[in-house]
Amino acid sequence: MADTSLAEQRIIRDRVSCWESKNDSKAPLTSDQRDVIHEISVIATHRRFPTDLPEEDGPSITPLRGTQLDKISGEHTSLDSFMTDTKLPEGNKIENAQQFFSWFAELEESLDQEDHGLYRQYTEGLGQYRQQCSSVLEEVSSTLEYLRQLQEQYVHVSTKTNALHDECEHLLAEQTRLMDLAENISNKLSYFNELDSISTKLNRHTLSVTSETFIPLLSRMDECILYLKSNPRYKECEVYLARFRQCLSRALNLIKGHINNILVTATQNVQPKKEDIPNMTDNAFTLFYGKFRTNAPRVKALTEQLEIRTEKDNEYQNALTDCHNLYFSQREILLGPSISTTISDLASKHVRDHCALMRSGCAFMVHVCEDEYQLFFNFFAKPTPLLEGITENKSERCTRFTLFDSATELAAFESVCHQMLMDVQERLVYRTYIYIRSDILEYRAAAGDLAYPEKLEMMEKTTFQGLSQEALQACIVSLKNAKDGIIKRKQSTLDGELFLIKHLLILREQIAPFQADFSIRETHLDFSRFKDLAGLKDGNLGLHSIGTPQVTELFVDSKRDVDQQLKITCEDFIHHVTDIFTSPLQSFMSRANIVINMQKDQDVSAATKKNITLRSQPFAVPEKLHDVAAETYRLMKTKLPQSSLFLVVVVVGVEVGLAVAVALAASLAAVVKLVVVVVVVVVVVVVVITVMVIIKVVLQVVVTVVVVIAAAATAEVQRSMSLYLANRDTESILFRPVKSNVQAQFGKLLELLEAEYSEEDRLIVACPSQEQVNLLLSATPRKAEK
Template sequence: MADQQKIKHLREKISTWDQRTTSMAPLSERQKDSYMDLTSHASNRPLPIELPLEEAGSFSQQLSLVSTPSLSHSGDSLAEGFSSLGMKDDKIENAQQFFDWFNKVESQMEQEEELCYRSYCDQLSQYKEQCDLVMEEVSTALDQLKDLKQQYVLVATKTNALHEACEQSMADQTMLVNKAEAISCKLDYFNELERINQKLSSPTFAVTNDSFVPLLSKLDECIAYIIGNPQYKESELFQARFKQCLSKALTLIKAAVFTILNGATQQVVPKDVTSTSENAFTLFYGKFRSNAPKIKALMEQVEQRLDKTSEYTTLLDDCLHCYFSKRYQLLMPSIQMAVSELATKHARDHCSLVRSGCAFMVHVCEDEYQLFFHFFSKSSEKLDAMLEQLCMSLYDVLRPLIIHINHLETLAELCSILKTEMLQDHVQANPNELGAFAAVANQMLEDVQERLVYRSSVYIKSDILNYNPASGDLAYPEKLEMMESIAESLREQRLNDSRRNSGDSIGSATSHEVAALNQSGSALMSGQTTPPEGMRSTVMAPIGSGAGTATIHVNASLSPADLHGMWYPTVRRTLVCLSKLYRCIDKSIFQGLSQEILQSCIHSLNVACQGITKRKTQLNGQLFLIKHLLILREQIAPFQVEFSIKETGLDFSTLKAAAYGMFQKPRGLFVLSSNNSFLEFLFEGAPQVTEHYVDSKKDVDHQLKCTCEVFIKHVTDLLASELIAFQKKAQVIVDLNEEESGASVSLRSQPFASPERVHEVVGASYKQIKTQLPKVFQSMSLYLANKDTEYILFRPIKAGVQLAYQQVEELVKNNYSEEDQQIIACPSKEQVNLFLAASP
């Protein structure tokens, strides 16, 4: 039924496929033309060979009927057309039959067309059936594999569980084995006690055995382990027992070291304690050192374990004490005897005694230091302590001698020996070995310096400050004139000798001159010394003030007196003392002493200046003072220190005001408040601490400046005193006229100011300059012996004289007529310069 309905439905659709109105597949005109062309072409095609020719026409007709595009033909024509297609018996009477027939034909055609596809489809169906069979087998295999997997998982789970159980058993076994080994290792430290104790208790066991050092190391290891694990049972007990074993071992070491040291001491101790021969010292170091390897091997083990326990430190200290006591026992008597022999040998030469004694102790310290390291590996403070005790034997002998030395030169040389030769040359080159000697040498140096400072203070007071000059010391200018005359005669003699014998060397003449000058100098002054070594010969000192300030240059080498040290004794002593102290004492102490020395020297020079002034003239005294102040300033310049010190004092100026204020308020003494006058006196009247600096070099400069100013004023007055006196008197009259303008007083009417009197003053001043100026030049040249210095010092004198003449000239021009000016005949500035042109 379903097939019929389907066919019916199909037919209905086919019947409507070419309707004119509602066509399901309408054709366009072009398509229709194409269909007609194809129809005509198909009608003209030849028939197939397979078809019978006699039925060609009928077949063509049938085909044309079948291929008619329209279904509007009658049923008869259709039947006729399709009867030729093998339906001769079945006649198509209606459309239904046609459709049935058409359906049948169409089905056949479809079957013929789909024959290949159907065969392929059948093949595919076969394949599908085979695949279904394969799938069934695969499903079966998968089911079997699933079962197998489940069984495998079950077996694997059981196997893993078995493996885990085995591994856990192995781990437990390993853990137990490790615990057993750990327990065994821990027990080894405890079990070692018995073995170590047996070895230490053995009478044949000695520290020299090869097994002693490993036993000592094992003992230290056991003690350290037990101390580090106090939680173990009976750890304190075992620790105490191990400590006992360690004490036994260290006691053996101590006994062995003491035995070796005692034996070595007994072997090398001299029979004669007073013997200090070379053989004795060879025994002390050579034979004693032969025992060093035995002790050093033990001491190295002890020194390596000092950080482990305090027992090793105690043992090392005991061994060191024994060593040093034995060395002290051996060396001290010999050293004391050697020092005593040196003291006896150099009883009159303290410098040689100090030098030889210190050299002896240096060798002892070096030898002892080297010997110590043959026995021990690490240095010890006790070594320096022992060496210092040995060196103190020299100090005990030298100190009583040092504190009784009075000569500054001896003390200065001792300072140089200790400071330069010993501390700088020897100690700095080997500070480790000579550390103990350096301490004693420094102590001796401080004693010598203290003695030097004390003797210098005494020397300053007695020989510089309180120096009482002899007549020869104040023989100025005779000493300088004699030296100049001797030098001149020697130069003439040298010139004559050179003319007679041109082959004679200048050096021999010069030596002869120096010898003669020295001989003459010693005849004039006893205790002559040459200038200190290294002192300069040129100095600059400011003189004058304001615009007139100048600088004096001194070249002491031009003067024969300076060349041969013909200086005032206190100056020579000051410079020698400074040169000695500069190299011997500290700068701070030197600065204080230099202040005292220079002040004392300046005081002595002032005293000498006064003596020379009384004996000769003020000009000689002032030039003497200027000359020696220049020398003093020149010679202290090379010292690389500041000649200044800080002095601290108390200022009591507020005490008087505070006391006066307290007595002004008598009632305030009993006031119980902050206004109490007694409390105000305590707070306000307390003296204040003041600090000020004293510079001795500036004191020398200041004294030199003041002396030069006094000298300049004195020489200016000496050359122009008449003019200066007249100018002062005349200026009083001029000032009086300016103040009293009503009543004028004529200057020329004054008796002292008449033209004739003024002319006499001018003439007297000219004569005074002519007579005194050469003497001034000669004295300056004699004392200063330097043209530049003389010129600088004379320049303000010249300016003062010129100023005096200029002031007189102005007074004359302002107060006298031209006729009076001609009578007075005051020289002009150019004329004054002309007769002052002879300045150096």
């Protein structure tokens, strides 16, 4: 304990010594505080007089000697009281030195105690504080221990809570998964459970196909069948699928039975009696079509549902086919006797005139087919595929007849074809004569048509010139807008430019006969110098200095504008066609010129120029340049016509008689189209087959010629020019600059090959010579036709 107190005192002294340290003072004092401390220290050096001594005694006590003590002991002084008050030895006498020393030690001790009492009290108070602080520290330590335990408990509880939370989340997720699984299973089972419900509804005698619940029932069956088809791995899936198909077949049988009842009833209601058939010409259309059409809405409501679902299942397609057969069978029952009677009447009426028989039969057939076509789409929304079978069958039979290639085999059809050709020519000549007589010879001119010379004097020349100038300007703007619309619609600049060239040429030709002056003088006043007049401080001075407005005269010549616009459009067309022919070559030449210009640049060093060569560039190696030349040459061959194909056309035309074949094909095209439309009139089809065979043989030569001509029409640019311009001289004039540009591009390429490439590289490139390019470009349509 003593060592501990000494150590603590040493620590206290060290800390106290740091209070006024010069380097790191813990409690620095001001000068006033230092003066007060000095005064207190001076006062503290003087020992305070003991409180138990009387104040009237002298200020000090002289040391007692043995003689003085004897003298004083006999006197009655205040010292006696002092001696009395103090604890003297027994008898209040000091008899020897030992007693004196003991008494003096006690006295000194009491004085010390009195002198240091305050300090002791302070020390005791500090001790108490220390004990309190110790107790507080102990409480704090216990509190910290409690907090540590509380923290451990909190961590434990938190861990438990988190684990519980995670477990709850896991259970919720598992619950959600199980609920989703249960719902998924329930949704999947719903398709299987629908079987009993659907079967029950179909077994009801009160179920009607026209009720509101029947169509949703079909939709639900379609969903179930589609689901079972897409999930064949489910247990008993095939069994349920078969049962659903049975239910679907039962529902479709109800639909077919309902439609059959409607059609049979309608046929029985409108079918005439046998004795009334010869006299029913007037009301035949009303009976066969008007009354029969009244039942269409009830049938079409069901057939539309079948047509919508034909792609879902073959059962619907089969049911729709059965409905078509039911419809056609009833129409055959209804129309068969009437058509047979009509054909017999036509045959007896035109016994010797086969052409008249053909015309009358075709006319009758067209009316019947049109009426049946309209009636069919009153009952059904989509066309029937039965026509495809009839067409294929008749096409196959016609193909068999075309196998007769020899003259002997075709001799049987010569007279018939010749008679038909003569009939067509006769009709064409007759219609031409009728037109000449009615619209030319017997034309009755109105009063306005004969208003001459008033028409020629309707307005003054200056007024006409002003209007014509505005009309020409409007026409040019309208044509340019139309050109932009064609380019936007067709995505073809070539068509737009040719359209504008064609109509500008037409416009120039139209205004040539008028011989009018299309130029006008327009006068304008230029007020541009008056803009800054308001900013001048002296308005009068500014007005005088500026003067009068400047007069500007402009001459506007619309005819010259037409020529200028035509020139610009032709130049654009020439550049565009040149780009079409030589776009790969132009792209290569532009890149090659960049490399050549770098070689000629004075700022580039000699070493760099030596490394920069055209042949070393990746895009200019001989193999790549060969591809560029071949692609350009291919484009030219594709876009330009080949004269050999035109020669083939001419040869074939001479051999087969192109003019006769084309005329015959034009006259019989309408008949062929009408024959293909036949659907239900079986008896008339037999007559048409013969006609189709005849036409097929005659048109075989025409087809051959057309195929050859189509093969020759691969020249896109020349075809477009011929289609729009229709003038060989204009085409030749317009194509001549294109030819020059293409030749110039190939000439530049040949010069580049001579300058930059070796003989071996030129062989690899295989660039066409100028003669080859000229020969290819010279195959114009005019030369081809010759």
